[in-house]
Amino acid sequence: MSLATAGTPGVRPLVSIRNVSKQFANGTLAIRGVDLDLFGGEFVSLLGPSGCGKSTLLRIIAKLGQPSAGTVEWPTSTHSASGEAHPDLGFVFQDPTLMPWSNALKNVMLPLTLAGAPDGEAQARSAEMLALVGLKGFEKSYPRELSGGMRMRVSIARALVTRPKILLMDEPFAALDEITRHRLNDDLLGLWWQNRFTAVFVTHSVFESVYLSQRIVVMAARPGRVMADLKNEAVYPRDALFRTSAEYAHLCRVASETLKQAIAA
């Protein structure tokens, strides 16, 4: 694992975060002076202890929060007439955040419906997406009839149904048991491998970040800031064997060490 160089020269980043800070109304400085470039198709983890502002940063990228200072630019995305970027993004919350009154299919259809897609087309695409996350046959099931892992799959299907350029995930598997989490990690990697969206994955698990990502952005708390940007060069496919390999153990040790230094700093 090595420190990442700041992207490949000449390649425009998908998202360009410059000197972003966020101060909440109560005075808490959530993040300070974050500089980060995210490139098309890469799998990036934001790793850090709780309170390091990684979720805040993710929400700012998704425009669910405004930075107090600094800019977030989308050089390659479409912009509205007023100059506001309209990036294609998907968001997966910590909770599945499904509409309990709608079945799985209707939940996945939501982004398409809101975009004004015709019902038939939205249905077909959503059914296809549900099948892709392994939930064929569950279209008519209501969220409460599904297990925690299955609800998260619906949530991921909903985030991917618009075929976004970037998928933002806020500790999506933190509440799941380890068996389910490992399986979802594998399936997420599979989806990413096939569709090559940019994945930004917030986690506080060193093991999860090393298993999944090409780049690990290590953050520290109070105030939240980026401490290191590690490149994880382990080759894909990564699977159960990778999880038990000496290489994985070594990478985890390096990442843990970096995280420990970041927390101590």
Place this chain on the structure above:
Amino acid sequence: MNDLPRNSPLPFPPPLAGEGRVGDGTDADARPVFARERRVLGIAVSTWPSIIAPIAIGILMLAAWEAIVRIRGTPAYILPGPLLIGQTLWSDWGTLSESLVITLRITFGALAAAIVVGVALAIIFTQSKWLEKSLYPYAVILQVTPIIAIAPLIIIWVGDIGLSLLICAWIVAFFPILSNTILGLSSADHNLVDLFKLYRADRWQTLRYLRLPAALPYFLGGLKISGGLALIGAVVAEFVAGTGGSASGLAYRILESMYRLQIPRMFAALFLISASGIAIFGIISMIAHFALRHWHESAVRREN
């Protein structure tokens, strides 16, 4: 583990999706297996006791009432027995049913108006904080003013008895719907609200796909209260208007029977009012159950 070759060929990307996965230990295996419970007359065997028990208690109570009245020889103008009340209901059905229709028309008219105005106001209030702040106190004033105190005024001002009764019943019925729906409209999951923002949903879409469904259980809770209140409001207003004579709902029949000491008829009218109240509650509960049974905790059957 160590003697497994590190570079053994494994399929990547892992096989995703489809029927092929069922039986491989993935989530798709979590689909439950259903066993049907035995049913008698379309009702599951286990729910029969909860139907029979209250009916049995009711029959017992009525029998005891009849027995006490007969044994003690209580005169019918003090306390008629249930059999006599039943007979009166049968013999006076002509006048009583007319009055029942009048009272129910007022009740349902008021309830319908309460739903329309309550939901409309709730939507307007949640769209604009300022409107809510300026108008909500007046809704509260309308609610806390005893209807019996302002009913005479309303009857004088409106003139038309039927319409004034409707207004009285409406005033009593609309507040629970208003306040519950406001609560429901503003208690949509915050993450879902964010999600709608993320997909740039407009106000109308957020209302239609998020706020209204989220408010449904609250609205139905308010409706359950309002259904009973509309009936009470209608009866109270009839009492006030009562001797005016032109309106002859069930409350008027009660007043009339009281003056004429036709106590069995008074009980019969009372019975019809109670039965209407129970029926309204039952109908609304059933609507609530069917609207919420798939998703809301209140309507979902849990087993442990």
